[in-house]
Amino acid sequence: MRITTALLxxxxxxxxxxxxxxxxxxxxxxxxxxxxxxSLPDGxxxxxxxxxxxxxxxxxxxxxxxxxxxGNGSIVVGIDTPKYLKSLEADYxxxxxxxxxxxxxxDIEDLSHQIQRQSGANDYVLPLVAGxxxxxxxALAILAQTPNATIGETLAVDPGDVIPLPEQxxxxxxxxxxxxxxxxxxxxxxxxxPASVRFSTTADPAGRAHVAELLKDHPDIDVGxxxxxxxxxxxxxxxxxxxxxxxxxxxxxxxLTLLPVDKPKFDTLAIIYSGDGGWRDxxxxxxxxxQEEGLPxxxxxxxxxxxxxxxxxxxxxxxxxxxxxxxxxWKVKHVMLVGFSFGADITPPVYNLLPANVKSKISLVxxxxxxxxSDFEISVTGWLGAKGAGKEGDPTxxxxxxxxxxxxCVYGIEDIDDDGCHNLDPTKVxxxxxxxxxxxxxxxxxxxxxxxxxxxxxxxx
Numbered sequence: 146m147r148i149t150t151a152l153l154x155x156x157x158x159x160x161x162x163x164x165x166x167x168x169x170x171x172x173x174x175x176x177x178x179x180x181x182x183x184s185l186p187d188g189x190x191x192x193x194x195x196x197x198x199x200x201x202x203x204x205x206x207x208x209x210x211x212x213x214x215x216g217n218g219s220i221v222v223g224i225d226t227p228k229y230l231k232s233l234e235a236d237y238x239x240x241x242x243x244x245x246x247x248x249x250x251x252d253i254e255d256l257s258h259q260i261q262r263q264s265g266a267n268d269y270v271l272p273l274v275a276g277x278x279x280x281x282x283x284a285l286a287i288l289a290q291t292p293n294a295t296i297g298e299t300l301a302v303d304p305g306d307v308i309p310l311p312e313q314x315x316x317x318x319x320x321x322x323x324x325x326x327x328x329x330x331x332x333x334x335x336x337x338x339p340a341s342v343r344f345s346t347t348a349d350p351a352g353r354a355h356v357a358e359l360l361k362d363h364p365d366i367d368v369g370x371x372x373x374x375x376x377x378x379x380x381x382x383x384x385x386x387x388x389x390x391x392x393x394x395x396x397x398x399x400x401l402t403l404l405p406v407d408k409p410k411f412d413t414l415a416i417i418y419s420g421d422g423g424w425r426d427x428x429x430x431x432x433x434x435x436q437e438e439g440l441p442x443x444x445x446x447x448x449x450x451x452x453x454x455x456x457x458x459x460x461x462x463x464x465x466x467x468x469x470x471x472x473x474x475w476k477v478k479h480v481m482l483v484g485f486s487f488g489a490d491i492t493p494p495v496y497n498l499l500p501a502n503v504k505s506k507i508s509l510v511x512x513x514x515x516x517x518x519s520d521f522e523i524s525v526t527g528w529l530g531a532k533g534a535g536k537e538g539d540p541t542x543x544x545x546x547x548x549x550x551x552x553x554c555v556y557g558i559e560d561i562d563d564d565g566c567h568n569l570d571p572t573k574v575x576x577x578x579x580x581x582x583x584x585x586x587x588x589x590x591x592x593x594x595x596x597x598x599x600x601x602x603x604x605x606x
Contacts, residue, residue, distance in 0.1 A: 173259045176252035179232045182208075182223035183260065184215040190266055192297075192387045193220040194273045195253055197280025202227055206376050213380065219387065220260055222272075226280040230310055237312040246315035249287050254295055261452070269452035269523070271297030271338075273386050277379050278303050281342075282352065285359070286329045290316040291337040294402075294425040294446065298386040299340040302379045303348040306355035328355060331363055339389070341367040343382050345375040397466055400424075402444035404432050405475060410439030411600060413479040413508065414471055416464070418488025420514075421523050423448035427513075427589055428485055434593035440600075441475050443467055447488050447523070454522035457537060460491065461498035468503055479508045481600055486583065487523070489515035490565075493543035493552075508603045511553045511596050514583050515540055515565040541565045549573040553599050555592070557581040575599060 175181055182203060194214055198207045203225040211221045233247050257272040274296055276284035281304030288299045307326040308314070319330035340363075342356050360366055371378045396403060402424050415435050419428035424446040432442040445467070468480055484492035489512040496510060518535030544552055553575040554566035559582035561567060566576055577595060579585050585592050 173256060173263075175256055177229070177232045177236045177249075178222075178224055178252050178256065179228050180225070181256070182211060182221070184211050184221040184223070185260075185264055186215050186218045186220065188218060190220045190261070190264055190270075191218045192270055192273060192390065193222065193257055193261060194275055194383060194387075195222045195224060195257075197224050197229075197274070197276030197283050198226045199278030199280055200227055210376065210380060210383075214383065217384075217387075220264065222256060222260070224280070226276070226283055230283070230308075234310055234312060246313050247310070248290060248315040249283075250291050250295060253287070267453045269449045270390065271295065271449075273297045273300070273383065273390070275300040275379060275383050275386070276302070276304070277375055278349075279305060279309075282306065282308060285331075285340075285342075285356075286314055286316075288337065288340055289318040289329045289331050290314055292425050293337045293429050294423045296338045297390045298338055300343070300379070300382045300386055301341070301356075302343045302382060303345055303375045304342065304352045304356065305349045306351045331359055333362070336363060336365060339365075339367070341382055341386070342369075343378045344368075344370050345378055346372065347375065397463075397470060399463060399467070400446040400449035401467070402429075402432065402442075402446065403471075404436040404442035404444070406436055406439050406441045408439065409441050409475055409477050411479070412477050413481050413600065414441045414443065414475055414477050415481040415483055416443045416445065416467060416471075418445050418484040418492055419447045420486035420488055421447055421451075427584055427592075428488075430589040431483070431485075431593050431596070434590060435597070438593075438597055440481070440597070441471075441477070443471050445488070447491075451487070451491075451521055451523050457491075457494050457521060458498055460521060461495045464495055465499060465503050468506060472506060478506065479603075480506045481509045481511065481596075482507055483511045483513065483596065484515070485513040486516075487520070489513050490519045490540045491521060491537075493540045493547060494519055494537055497543055497546055507551070509553060509600050510547065510551055511555065511599065512540075512544075512566065513555050513592070514557065514560060514585075515554060516563050517541060517565045519543070539565070541569060544569060544574065550575075553577065553596070555579060555585075555595065557583060557585050559583075 203223055211223050214221045237245060237247055253272055261269055274284050274287060281301030284299050284301045285304055286308050306328050307323050309326040318332045321328040344353060356368055417428055417432055424444045432444050435442050517539045519537040519540045520534055521537055554569055555577040556564040556566040557579050569576055
């Protein structure tokens with residue numbers, strides 16, 4: 146099934162889906178991506194690949210790669226790189242924001258959400274980004290501005306060094322003006338997703354030199370030379386990415402992030418349910434802070450876990466597996482259960498469905514930015530700030546069934562209209578009011594300390 150965008154007005158793409166003998170219509174908001182070619186496999190998709198062309202645009206070779214990937218079960222979003230760069234430049238120039246910069250990742254993530262939701266995918270998979278030539282250069286620049294847990298992997302084949310736009314991308318990475326464009330480094334610290342670069346015998350020497358510079362601070366980039374032509378290298382590299390990101394490779398078959406420590410403190414592990422955006426920002430930073438404090442962490446990516454509707458009991462059963470597996474593996478007796486936003490809303494009903502012997506291991510439940518609506522399926526409207534439907538009821542009613550002293554509920558004062566914490570019984574729940582809104586003004590270090598300090602007050606056997 147090959148879909149070519151027929152209309153793009155104000156970022157809305159109308160595409161025609163030819164499925165068996167029926168013609169259906171799907172609409173996607175594509176942001177600054179102009180006229181993407183969107184291909185859906187005949188069965189359930191196993192991956193989604195954003196394919197960035199070379200400077201010759203959406204050529205016959207790119208079409209052939211698109212068809213190959215679609216036939217192998219992947220969703221493909223084909224992007225004509227020169228057209229995309231022009232669109233980014235036009236969007237930048239149309240803005241009146243003095244602090245304007247170019248941010249590509251939101252287009253990729255938003256379109257991935259829309260396509261996977263409309264395609265009926267049972268599980269959400271992180272999009273893969275692959276580019277060749279100028280598209281490879283762009284793929285590396287996108288890597289420089291990607292948040293954690295947003296892109297699955299990045300592949301660049303025969304990249305150059307310069308993005309041919311004078312306007313800056315939104316990234317703190319090093320930038321060097323060259324030939325009317327900009328050469329981008331990568332942000333400090335760990336890469337946001339695994340990255341691979343492949344060079345054919347016809348690769349640009351400037352691109353080789355650029356990647357060699359990137360390797361100095363990021364030796365974990367997988368760089369290799371090949372005697373195969375660039376497009377064969379692109380195909381092979383994408384196949385390797387898809388194989389590396391299959392569900393079978395995940396612990397317990399669940400979307401978990403594991404942050405172990407050598408010698409756990411407090412005889413406790415933390416299990417964190419993320420917000421509906423996935424394991425990133427607040428969830429990821431709290432997890433990292435916990436790990437630095439000696440508290441091992443299992444992070445559960447709510448975006449991926451709840452992409453399709455889960456039953457509360459099913460979720461509780463999976464939590465039992467996580468608790469039993471990692472208390473044994475990391476040799477700890479106790480569990481600290483944390484949920485943020487969507488994750489906080491599902492935590493109380495899930496806790497109440499746990500068997501007694503598992504409940505006895507949980508010494509603290511910390512709920513961050515809890516609302517009054519529990520849902521066990523991610524909603525597209527939730528990403529836009531809309532309230533949940535509350536199909537599974539009000540989580541505050543579930544909190545009232547939990548043991549006194551077990552629950553800590555933290556909220557931002559600016560979030561009080563939607564908050565479920567402030568009206569709980571303070572004689573049974575540790576209620577913490579902080580400055581800021583839903584994300585606590587981004588002060589995740591202070592938030593982590595509040596949670597750790599509460600854990601320290603617990604008398605653990």
